[in-house]
Amino acid sequence: MMHEIDDPVLLSPSQLVSSSKLSKNLGAYLNEVRKRPIFVTREQEVEAVLLNLDDYRELLREEQKIEDLYLAVLALRRLAENAKTPERLLEMDEVLERFGITREELAEAPGDEMEN
Known part of the structure; x- marks a missing residue:
C-alpha cells in the first residue's frame, strides 16, 4: 500500500x-x-x-500510447546495440511501421530530439 x-x-x-x-x-x-x-x-x-466512461477511455488511449512508445524505444535501442553489424539492421521507418508509429508521433514524444 x-x-x-x-x-x-x-x-x-x-x-x-x-x-x-x-x-x-x-x-x-x-x-x-x-x-x-x-x-x-x-x-x-x-x-x-x-x-465517467469518457475519462476511462482516455486513460486507456494514453496507456496504449505509452506502451507503443516504450516498444519503439526498445526497438530503437536494439538497433543501436546492433549498429556494429549493419547487415542485421532494419531501417528506422520499417521499425516504426511495424509498431504503428509515425515519425511525427515519435517527434512529439517527450525526451531526446529525433535525428533524421
Missing part, C-alpha cells in the same frame, strides 16, 4: 464518498462523476475511483 506522501493522487474532500453512502445515492454520484472523479472509501481508506 502506498504512503500518503508517495501517492500522486490529489483530491478534495468533496470528492470522497463512503461505499455505504455511494450505494444509497448511486444516481446522484453518477451525475457528479460527469464533472470529476469520485473516490470511494471503506473504513476511511480510499478503495476505488468512480469516473
Whole structure:
C-alpha cells in the first residue's frame, strides 16, 4: 500500500464518498462523476475511483500510447546495440511501421530530439 506522501493522487474532500453512502445515492454520484472523479472509501481508506466512461477511455488511449512508445524505444535501442553489424539492421521507418508509429508521433514524444 502506498504512503500518503508517495501517492500522486490529489483530491478534495468533496470528492470522497463512503461505499455505504455511494450505494444509497448511486444516481446522484453518477451525475457528479460527469464533472470529476469520485473516490470511494471503506473504513476511511480510499478503495476505488468512480469516473465517467469518457475519462476511462482516455486513460486507456494514453496507456496504449505509452506502451507503443516504450516498444519503439526498445526497438530503437536494439538497433543501436546492433549498429556494429549493419547487415542485421532494419531501417528506422520499417521499425516504426511495424509498431504503428509515425515519425511525427515519435517527434512529439517527450525526451531526446529525433535525428533524421
